[in-house]
Structure formats: structure tokens, C-alpha cells
Amino acid sequence: DTGVSQNPRHKITKRGQNVTFRCDPISEHNRLYWYRQTLGQGPEFLTYFQNEAQLEKSRLLSDRFSAERPKGSFSTLEIQRTEQGDSAMYLCASSQGTSRDEQYFGPGTRLTVT
Amino acid sequence: GDSVTQMEGPVTLSEEAFLTINCTYTATGYPSLFWYVQYPGEGLQLLLKATKADDKGSNKGFEATYRKETTSFHLEKGSVQVSDSAVYFCALSTNAGGTSYGKLTFGQGTILTVHP
Numbered sequence A: 001d002t003g004v005s006q007n008p009r010h011k012i013t014k015r016g017q018n019v020t021f022r023c024d025p026i027s028e029h030n031r032l033y034w035y036r037q038t039l040g041q042g043p044e045f046l047t048y049f050q051n052e053a054q055l056e057k058s059r060l061l062s063d064r065f066s067a068e069r070p071k072g073s074f075s076t077l078e079i080q081r082t083e084q085g086d087s088a089m090y091l092c093a094s095s096q097g098t099s100r101d102e103q104y105f106g107p108g109t110r111l112t113v114t
Numbered sequence B: 001g002d003s004v005t006q007m008e009g010p011v012t013l014s015e016e017a018f019l020t021i022n023c024t025y026t027a028t029g030y031p032s033l034f035w036y037v038q039y040p041g042e043g044l045q046l047l048l049k050a051t052k053a054d055d056k057g058s059n060k061g062f063e064a065t066y067r068k069e070t071t072s073f074h075l076e077k078g079s080v081q082v083s084d085s086a087v088y089f090c091a092l093s094t095n096a097g098g099t100s101y102g103k104l105t106f107g108q109g110t111i112l113t114v115h116p
Helices: none
Strands: A005-007 A010-013 A019-024 A031-037 A044-050 A053-057 A065-068 A075-079 A088-095 A109-113 B003-006 B011-014 B019-021 B023-026 B032-038 B044-050 B056-059 B062-065 B075-077 B086-093 B104-106 B110-115
Touching (some): A005 A088, A019 A109, A031 A075, A044 A065, A044 A075, A044 B104, B003 B086, B003 B104, B011 B019, B019 B110, B023 B032, B023 B086, B032 B062, B044 B062
Parallel strands (some): B011 B110
Antiparallel strands (some): A005 A019, A019 A075, A031 A044, A031 A088, A044 A053, A088 A109, B003 B023, B019 B075, B032 B044, B032 B086, B044 B056, B062 B075, B086 B104, B086 B110
């Protein structure tokens, strides 16, 4: 098991374009989280999946953002009509079972919107 | 809502100095508390955790004690090394009524630089 992986690691896009990020969690983990981290700040929660069900979304997740986890394995996060304010590091984490279990983080996808 | 406040940084120390990074929290329910570390160019890694009051988490010479009475979880290390240079994040997760699903609320992070 190589841990949580995220692709791409870096993405540069022009304002107004759509982007999609992928997260592959640790294989036996049924919980998957997305966070966003801007420079000089701690990560902020975006959304949570238990298996394939999206159970919680932050108010930070505007209508331009959508996340999926088909079949409860990998997850994708799509941002439509990107804005410069979307520039950030997008982090994915997974955990095994209960709310007190450790979350394992991927290396993140750095998005730059020009 | 839940929140975590860390001491303002950055923190610069000489090797073998004593380290304290303060962390206080506000939470509903009974949170679990965590310290995560982010080394340059790497992802977030769990450093230590404590899941109930008076628990002490420890790892790699770092320690933190869950103090419910002061709502604090300060990180300490007796003798820092250059390799400890990183960004440290205090975080909490709650399971208030089973609805928070373990999402983490982070502090803003503290940059630690250790000089030889």
C-alpha cells in the first residue's frame, strides 16, 4: 500500500476553464475527505464520503464544485468556471472506520488559476 | 462552531532548544485532538493524537496533553533538531451526535525553523 495518491500534482488553468482532480485513497479505507488549503492557512474541510455516499458538504463548496466517489473507491473533485480565488492546494485524506480514526493525507494538487 | 487557535509564528530556535507551540480550541461535544506536521515538499502527516481528557500523545520526542479544563493541547519537545523544521498544525475532530463524521478543523499552522 503506497498511501493516498492525488493527480495531477500541479494544475495551471485559465479563469473560466473547468478542472478535475483525482484522489485514490488507501484501499481498505471507507472514509474519504477533501480539504482546501490556501497559503499560510490550515486546511479547510470541503466534503466527506463514506463509501460512495457524499454525507457532508461545507458551505465553502459552491455550486461550481462537485465531487463524486463512484463505487466507493477513487474520488474526483471538479471545479467549473474556475476563478482566481479557487487557487489553492486541494488535499484528499482517507480513514478507516470511525470518526476518531487517523486521517491519512495525500500530497495534494496545487491549482493556479491565471 | 468548532475552532482551533495556534500561537502566532514563525518560531525560530537553535538546535537542542526547548519547543512549545500553544494550541487552544473551541468545540461542541468531546473532540479528539491532533498535531499534524508538514515537512517541506511533503504532505500532512499525523504527529500525535489524544482522544480524551488528560490523555498524553507522544511521538518522535514530541508530546501534548489534552487539557479539558483549559481547552488546550500544547505541543512540546525537550530538544529540537534541524530535521524538526516544518509547519505544525493543531487540529480537532468531533462526533457531536454522530453528524460530524470526523472532519478535521485545523489551526492556521506554525512554521518552525531550527538552526544548527
